[in-house]
Amino acid sequence: MKDQTTLYQRQYNNALRTIERLRNRQAEIDFKLKSNPICTHLHKDLRMVNLDITITLNEIEHLESHLFEYNS
Secondary structure, eight states, X not given: XXXXXXXXXXXXXXXXXXXXXXXXXXXXXXHHHHHOTTOHHHHXXXXXXXXXXXXXXXXXXXXXXXXHHHHO
């Protein structure tokens, strides 16, 4: 049980670092889009980053539920 909790905690910490990097990338793309609003490559990159953010947030929510369950 302890090993499982440690694994979830590690995954949770990695997901938090990932979401931080993704949000920084999202802000960078938004900034570039202000100077070039019709760039198709930037819009595609932004869609991919937004999708990755959604997936990572779902992963964080899933891990939080497991951690809450083990800590109860």
